[in-house]
Amino acid sequence: MGIACTFERAEDGMPEIVVGAGRIRLVQGDIVQAKTDAIVNAANASLAGGGGVDGAIHRAAGPELYELTRPFGGCATGSAVITGAGRIPLPTRFIVHAVGPRYSTARDAECAALLRSAHEVSLRLCEEKAVESVAFPAISTGVYGFPIARAAPIALQAAMEHLKAGERSVKRVVFVLFTPADLQVFSEALASLGQG
Structure with missing residues (x-):
């Protein structure tokens, strides 16, 4: 069953x-600069920071982010936790640390279900x-290797x-894509879903 929606260009x-x-909404850029109430971190299960988006968010939020995530003791794949935003400027008040699957x-x-779950749990935490x-x-x-053409429609x-x-309290969901190619893949998936 399709979801009633209208595809537009901003x-x-x-x-x-x-x-x-x-x-x-889809944009290309730096998620730290998203100017949203919350940003989602593509975290690893230890929540200790890493490379890519995870590293960029940890650097921007500062060392206090480690102190905010440490009490959780980690996070299961397909789940998420929410913390304050550390030094990331307002309006961002929260970081959701979502742990997606390593693709196989x-x-x-199973990987598709875990990826979907990571998004659903993140949105529920935002509602809270x-x-x-x-x-x-x-x-x-x-680095987790999920094919973007497979991941985009799931997300x-x-x-x-x-x-x-x-x-719902959440009224605006922005997908911040790193490259023009990633933006194109998400754009095609969004247009396809919008027709369903």
Whole structure:
């Protein structure tokens, strides 16, 4: 069953889709500069920081981010935890640390379910903190090897279904993609889902 939505282009030409009272927007850039209430970190299970998006967020948030994540003692794959934003400037107040799966073709269905779960749990945590806007990276598509063309519709569908559910604090979901090629893949997936 499709999700009723309207595919548009924002004033700056970036792809956007309206889902009920919410919007999903795609941009290319640095997630630390997203200017949303929360940003999602593509975290590892130890929550201790790493490379890619995880490293960039930890550097921007400062050493206090380690102190904020340490009490959790880690996070299971397919889940997430939420902390304060450390030194990342307002309006960002929270960082959601989502742990996506390491991709394996032999475990494709399991990996897809875990990736979807990481997005769903992240959105639920945002609801608990009355977050109105959240920015996601392309979770698991870097060193974890999840093919971006497979990951994009999973991530977008999770966001669309969350927004479609109705009375939610989250009204704006932004996917911040690192490269023009990543943006193109997500744009094509968004257009395809918008037609469903």
